[in-house]
Amino acid sequence: MASFFRRKKPGSAPSERRYSTEELAAAFPGAQQEKSDVEKVESDVPPARSGVGASDQPSAPTQPAPAELAGLRERRQELASAETAEPPAPVRTEPPVVPVPTLSEPAPAAPTPVETRAPTAPSVQPATPVPPPVPPVPSAPPVRPASDVPRPVETVATPAADADTAEPAHSASVAAVGRTDAPAKGGWRERLRGTAFARTFGGLFQGNPRLDDDLLDEIETALIIADVGVTATTDLVEDLRKRMKAREFADSSALLKALRQDLVDLLAPVAVPLRIDAAAKPFVVLTVGVNGVGKTTTIGKLARRFKGEGHSLMLAAGDTFRAAAVAQLQTWGERNGVPVIAQGQNADAASVAFDALQAAKARGTQVLIADTAGRLHTQQGLMAELGKIKRVMQKLDPAAPHEVLMVIDGTTGQNALSQLRQFHAAVQVTGLVVTKLDGTAKGGVVFALAREFGIPIRYAGIGEKLEDLRVFDAEAFVDALLPDTLGG
Numbered sequence: 133m134a135s136f137f138r139r140k141k142p143g144s145a146p147s148e149r150r151y152s153t154e155e156l157a158a159a160f161p162g163a164q165q166e167k168s169d170v171e172k173v174e175s176d177v178p179p180a181r182s183g184v185g186a187s188d189q190p191s192a193p194t195q196p197a198p199a200e201l202a203g204l205r206e207r208r209q210e211l212a213s214a215e216t217a218e219p220p221a222p223v224r225t226e227p228p229v230v231p232v233p234t235l236s237e238p239a240p241a242a243p244t245p246v247e248t249r250a251p252t253a254p255s256v257q258p259a260t261p262v263p264p265p266v267p268p269v270p271s272a273p274p275v276r277p278a279s280d281v282p283r284p285v286e287t288v289a290t291p292a293a294d295a296d297t298a299e300p301a302h303s304a305s306v307a308a309v310g311r312t313d314a315p316a317k318g319g320w321r322e323r324l325r326g327t328a329f330a331r332t333f334g335g336l337f338q339g340n341p342r343l344d345d346d347l348l349d350e351i352e353t354a355l356i357i358a359d360v361g362v363t364a365t366t367d368l369v370e371d372l373r374k375r376m377k378a379r380e381f382a383d384s385s386a387l388l389k390a391l392r393q394d395l396v397d398l399l400a401p402v403a404v405p406l407r408i409d410a411a412a413k414p415f416v417v418l419t420v421g422v423n424g425v426g427k428t429t430t431i432g433k434l435a436r437r438f439k440g441e442g443h444s445l446m447l448a449a450g451d452t453f454r455a456a457a458v459a460q461l462q463t464w465g466e467r468n469g470v471p472v473i474a475q476g477q478n479a480d481a482a483s484v485a486f487d488a489l490q491a492a493k494a495r496g497t498q499v500l501i502a503d504t505a506g507r508l509h510t511q512q513g514l515m516a517e518l519g520k521i522k523r524v525m526q527k528l529d530p531a532a533p534h535e536v537l538m539v540i541d542g543t544t545g546q547n548a549l550s551q552l553r554q555f556h557a558a559v560q561v562t563g564l565v566v567t568k569l570d571g572t573a574k575g576g577v578v579f580a581l582a583r584e585f586g587i588p589i590r591y592a593g594i595g596e597k598l599e600d601l602r603v604f605d606a607e608a609f610v611d612a613l614l615p616d617t618l619g620g
């Protein structure tokens with residue numbers, strides 16, 4: 133519309149005639165809109181400046197009257213307000229104020245589009261609000277059923293798998309055991325190479341010595357030093373002498389082979405492995421022995437072995453004299469998922485054994501291994517206590533304990549014989565474990581024990597680690613003691 137004013141009117145002199153607003157209004161009545169355009173044109177013109185030079189501006193003759201201007205301004209304001217006014221408020225697309233309830237959360241007070249979107253949580257979310265994480269409560273030891281235990285047991289090692297749940301957890305337990313199930317480092321020979329027996333015989337037969345009485349004398353000395361015992365040694369050497377005189381041996385090597393066979397023959401009758409009687413539930417193993425021979429360590433080794441064989445297991449911390457023994461057993465049990473029944477230090481060992489047997493029976497445990505405090509075979513009172521433990525167990529199972537396993541330190545020497553004699557008199561030992569046959573152990577006592585008692589030697593301890601317990605093998609043992617030339 134502004135172009136209208138720039139358009140030349142036909143026949144009119146250019147720029148000579150200026151029209152007043154009134155004239156224009158008369159010429160174009162009702163052209164209110166055009167008035168606004170006029171105003172726009174006016175606004176395009178810089179306003180008259182006050183001050184220097186302002187008076188130089190000629191007053192525009194075409195200026196509308198004040199009243200007119202007021203009307204125009206009014207109209208302009210209307211139009212301006214119409215232009216700048218926000219468009220009509222659209223229909224609100226905001227979500228309704230009423231929040232959409234979610235399954236897991238309370239309705240939000242001030243929903244936002246995000247909050248009011250359809251819940252993205254899985255539809256299986258619990259209908260009840262999820263409580264905030266609760267700090268873990270120290271877990272109480274598993275409560276054994278009242279029927280299980282006749283009286284409160286002070287401490288029960290928290291097993292990774294209770295006997296009641298042993299089967300589902302068994303694979304994990306076995307897996308845990310399996311970590312220590314790495315092949316034993318070295319065989320018998322490697323472990324026993326350092327024994328006095330092995331070293332002596334190794335030196336004796338180096339360089340193919342002459343076959344004569346001197347050699348037999350040296351063999352006799354070596355056997356006695358190795359703690360084979362005088363009687364057993366004499367028997368062995370005199371037999372060899374007779375055969376040598378009978379020219380049975382072509383050379384010293386043949387005599388060595390004959391000695392090897394005699395030693396194996398001596399041990400073979402006692403190399404009887406322990407068999408778990410599946411009908412006995414539980415099969416009770418009572419471990420006995422003097423102080424420090426390795427009973428508790430052996431129990432850990434045995435437990436590992438039995439678990440590996442798939443037996444469910446329970447331990448009774450019957451060494452109530454040495455506090456560390458209880459903790460030692462409990463730690464082992466916790467690590468390997470084996471329940472340990474304990475009553476703490478100075479508790480009655482017979483009571484612990486009774487509790488454990490009752491619990492094992494109730495749970496259908498296959499093997500129960502009971503520890504006892506080490507005691508000198510000369511301490512009559514303590515030896516009598518072993519008998520009491522046995523009798524108390526027999527109240528629950530007349531056949532218990534099914535194995536009285538005496539642990540003997542292989543370094544003990546001939547004293548082991550009197551130990552076994554006393555323990556056997558007190559609790560009728562049915563099996564032996566000879567420990568510490570590795571390193572500096574003499575080892576020869578095994579022959580003496582075998583010859584004098586004929587009690588099965590179930591296992592040999594050839595190291596401190598859990599895997600260092602071997603089923604006693606007569607040939608492997610003898611071959612580990614004798615020189616490599618025998619090819620053992």
Ligand SMILES: Nc1nc2c(ncn2[C@@H]2O[C@H](COP(=O)(O)OP(=O)(O)OP(=O)(O)O)[C@@H](O)[C@H]2O)c(=O)[nH]1
Nearest residue numbers: 423424425426427428429506567568593594595596
């Ligand atoms: N070298 C070697 N050490 C062993 C063997 N068996 C056990 N030991 C160690 O002998 C020490 C005594 O073992 P424990 O199991 O505590 O003996 P314990 O008979 O339970 O002792 P008490 O409770 O005092 O009667 C520990 O240092 C064991 O590591 C073995 O076969 N070889």
